[in-house]
Amino acid sequence: MAAVEADIVIRNGLLITSESTVEADLAIRGEQIVAIGKDLRAPQEWDVRGCYVLPGGVDVHVHPQMPYNGEYTSDDWFSASRAAACGGTTTIIDFVEPAPDQPLIQALEERLSLVEKQAYVDFSFHMTLISAVPECLEQIPQVVARGIPSFKLYTTYVGFGLSDEELLKAFAAVRESGGLVLVHAENDAIIRWSQNRLVERKQLSVQHYPLSRPMEAEAEAVQRVLHLAHIAQVPLYLVHLTHEASVRAVERARQLGWQVFAETCPQYLLLDDSVFSANHYGGGVGFVCAPPLRPKGEQAKLWNDLARGVIHSIGSDHCAFNLKTQKSRGEEDFRRCPPGLPGLEPRLSLIHTFGVGRNKISLSRWVEICCTQPARIMGLYPRKGTLEPGSDADVVIFDPNWMVRLTQREAQPGDYRLHEAVDYTPYEGWEIQGWPKMVFLRGHLVVMEGQPIVSEAWGKFLPRSPFVG
Ligand SMILES: [Zn+2]
Numbered sequence: 520m521a522a523v524e525a526d527i528v529i530r531n532g533l534l535i536t537s538e539s540t541v542e543a544d545l546a547i548r549g550e551q552i553v554a555i556g557k558d559l560r561a562p563q564e565w566d567v568r569g570c571y572v573l574p575g576g577v578d579v580h581v582h583p584q585m586p587y588n589g590e591y592t593s594d595d596w597f598s599a600s601r602a603a604a605c606g607g608t609t610t611i612i613d614f615v616e617p618a619p620d621q622p623l624i625q626a627l628e629e630r631l632s633l634v635e636k637q638a639y640v641d642f643s644f645h646m647t648l649i650s651a652v653p654e655c656l657e658q659i660p661q662v663v664a665r666g667i668p669s670f671k672l673y674t675t676y677v678g679f680g681l682s683d684e685e686l687l688k689a690f691a692a693v694r695e696s697g698g699l700v701l702v703h704a705e706n707d708a709i710i711r712w713s714q715n716r717l718v719e720r721k722q723l724s725v726q727h728y729p730l731s732r733p734m735e736a737e738a739e740a741v742q743r744v745l746h747l748a749h750i751a752q753v754p755l756y757l758v759h760l761t762h763e764a765s766v767r768a769v770e771r772a773r774q775l776g777w778q779v780f781a782e783t784c785p786q787y788l789l790l791d792d793s794v795f796s797a798n799h800y801g802g803g804v805g806f807v808c809a810p811p812l813r814p815k816g817e818q819a820k821l822w823n824d825l826a827r828g829v830i831h832s833i834g835s836d837h838c839a840f841n842l843k844t845q846k847s848r849g850e851e852d853f854r855r856c857p858p859g860l861p862g863l864e865p866r867l868s869l870i871h872t873f874g875v876g877r878n879k880i881s882l883s884r885w886v887e888i889c890c891t892q893p894a895r896i897m898g899l900y901p902r903k904g905t906l907e908p909g910s911d912a913d914v915v916i917f918d919p920n921w922m923v924r925l926t927q928r929e930a931q932p933g934d935y936r937l938h939e940a941v942d943y944t945p946y947e948g949w950e951i952q953g954w955p956k957m958v959f960l961r962g963h964l965v966v967m968e969g970q971p972i973v974s975e976a977w978g979k980f981l982p983r984s985p986f987v988g
Contacts, residue, residue: 523554525561527962529914532572536906537887545572547912550961554908567916570956573886574905575609575913576867577893580758580782580834583613587857593841596637598940599863600978601971605938606864607955609640609913610903610981614671616647623658627665631980638978640960645669645701649678651685656692666982668698668898674740675707683747690751697985699754704740705732705810725803728853729792729811737810738764745772745779754778754986756896759836761787761810762817766824780896782832783821785869786860790945791815804846805943809858822879825888832893833870837863839941861941865925865951872952898983916957925949935969
């Protein structure tokens with residue numbers, strides 16, 4: 520074997536990429552992977568026999584330290600990004616939400632200066648567009664030039680929701696700059712009408728929450744947004760799809776050659792709306808997210824779509840609010856419950872346990888949807904999302920036989936206490952098969968035996984290239 524100069528060699532692991540599963544050594548020099556092969560040597564060697572070696576996870580949908588109605592999510596950027604690392608995710612993409620009339624670049628620079636001192640893993644942003652007036656849209660090229668080629672738009676929510684005409688204008692402007700749009704698709708009128716009906720019937724306790732945002736609201740908006748994006752010829756990434764009708768619409772669009780990608784989240788694969796029945800842990804408020812969890816039966820169909828490759832990416836949509844002081848406000852009136860679930864730390868392991876472990880998806884597919892595809896779609900590949908000479912040495916040593924029980928309470932023997940800064944987890948007490956033992960971020964060992972081992976924020980801002988398809 521030709522000598523490769525390396526600082527670190529990870530030996531005897533099972534290397535898993537979206538393409539292959541192969542027993543090999545992996546060599547790191549500085550911040551990059553420099554070789555994959557047999558019998559590689561270096562001053563620092565780790566024998567990881569029995570473990571998987573994966574590219575660091577890429578979660579392109581997270582909301583750490585997010586402002587919401589005059590308050591914030593329960594976490595800050597440091598704790599959230601450190602939790603991501605503990606779960607094997609080394610790249611996360613957050614959102615910049617400009618204030619009304621604030622220049623987009625100014626909002627971006629503000630968020631960047633807040634985040635870069637606190638980032639435990641590498642990061643980038645999507646720019647949220649809350650307006651489609653010409654003064655706003657003409658700033659898009661500047662944002663793309665700064666390394667942010669993805670734009671988030673909403674079809675609902677006061678202050679965020681855009682009309683069809685505004686969406687078209689914004690889509691066309693993003694398209695001109697070579698960007699991609701992410702859309703939260705739910706029909707605003709259906710939501711308002713459904714909510715008002717529940718108000719009239721005095722059915723506002725959290726048990727009724729799923730009825731306020733029915734599946735049809737999502738399916739209709741997904742279908743409409745697909746057509747709008749097609750007319751504007753802009754590549755589209757649909758965030759958090761929750762059920763079959765939405766995914767079918769994406770599948771048909773792709774059969775027509777339209778450039779569209781579908782994301783779902785662990786919560787829509789693993790939880791159903793029975794958590795809203797009375798007496799469940801957290802009274803249901805801990806499970807309020809938008810779109811809502813769906814009826815039993817939809818989850819199995821989503822798994823099937825994941826296996827078939829119709830869903831391209833798993834984002835956590837991590838958005839953590841404390842149960843006791845924040846989410847509980849919605850018990851008697853779900854409109855007062857801040858929506859969102861924590862979940863960026865267990866994302867990889869949840870999909871491993873319930874996907875790979877239950878024979879629903881292969882090891883390569885697991886890596887593809889949690890690492891490779893998200894990186895590719897967002898312009899980070901092959902720097903991120905794969906194990907190749909030249910890629911960043913973001914490497915996860917994943918022990919598939921490490922059984923952990925997730926908790927946010929005081930840890931008992933066998934428990935894994937999550938690092939997410941929030942007072943609950945939707946997965947309290949769940950038995951998980953497999954967890955990252957070691958995590959390298961650009962060649963730096965940052966997590967050991969599930970615990971963060973450095974106090975510095977080494978994460979770097981990742982400027983991204985325009986979308987190439
Ligand atoms: Zn989100």
